[in-house]
Amino acid sequence: MTDKRDIQFTLNGKHYAEAVETRFSLADMLREQLDMTGTHLGCEHGVCGACTVLCDGEPVRACLMLGVQANGKEIITIEGLADGDELSPIQAAFRKHHGLQCGYCTPGFLTTLTAFLRDHPDPTEREIREAISGNICRCTGYQNIVAAALDAAEAMRAA
């Protein structure tokens, strides 16, 4: 018998009421049940960071949270970062600096850096590297990701 729970939460500003299988991770609920496939799964055991979403503003691993634990929370995924067609500063900086190649890791980097730059508007390069130490990218070699984060921080300070 499957154990299900009725939960309510906000996802990218929109209110949801869902019956969720309790064993579903938050990432599974987003991808399988809500068809929000922007959140990627690389390892499903907490190591790669691809699944990072914001839960009440904090970056969390969506593969290590249960879907039912989203009850009463405000979740932001990669789909919620842009304002309509206008990219967020960190998204725009990733495009400008080629901070992605295949793009698999990118949702996790962008959500992580969105929260980090909000809390640390003037970070050093070292602090940025520490902040993204929990995200693995197999393509870019990180240089362009770090450059994009520094540039986005500057753009956000100027705005």
Added chain:
Amino acid sequence: MKSAPFTYYDPTSVPELVDLLANAEDAKILAGGQSLMPMMNMRFLMPDDVIDINGVHELNFIERENGHLKFGAMTRQKEVLGSNTVANAAPIFGEALRYVGHIQTRTRGTIGGSLCHLDPSAELPAIASLYGAEMKIANADGERTVSMDDWALAYMTPNISPEDVLVDITFPLWGQNHGYAFEEFARRHGDFAITAVGTLLELDQNQIITKVAIVVAGADVTPTRLYDVEKDLIGQIANEGTFADAANHASEIEAMTDAYVTATYRQRLAKTLTNRALISATERAKEKQND
């Protein structure tokens, strides 16, 4: 890689929680989930019941009183790292917690979860050992207290039963002028340490060591206090010669060999990191004296 089905409970108080635990056959407590969820996703663990304690808000607090620092078991690692109370009373937490996983795991991971998971390399059990922390455990029959020396029974085996919950952890504080250091070696930032050493130290006006604690994590199956080395250091002048002797002594620690790292390598790390930690703790204690 999906968790096997289970029945989910989300109690909101300790009495409700211990009642659930007393009546469950095969239950697991879910705290931050940063160690439990990977094991369930990989089906190393397939509990019938998962009891989520994230809604038991009385387990989430940081308190300083009567020379003690007390944490509710559900206090998040990020909250400990951001707390001014902790930074003032026991700054070693800040230095050690930066090594615990990554920002995305510290937002969920808890101090109680780390002590119950008891990875040999984990930083928080090492700090608990350094302070001789006391764990308060509750079950349906009542409460008991376990000191850190009796907590770590064996490899990843804390002194706690399936019907128990860890409620809070109390750290007896050191003097305001104590020095501290946490030195760690890992392959990459945020990886579990191969070996780490934590030190607390107090000096008198003549730079004589009056109180010292040293712990090594990651070398043996549980965090190891170097009681003999500590005893030899008391009454000695805090200088490089003293610390070199202590570091040599530290390298005699029991250590494990695994697929990646030999015991000898861990012993050499224990030596180097003990030396560095003692030097750095002494510098900090002197700075405090001069303040």
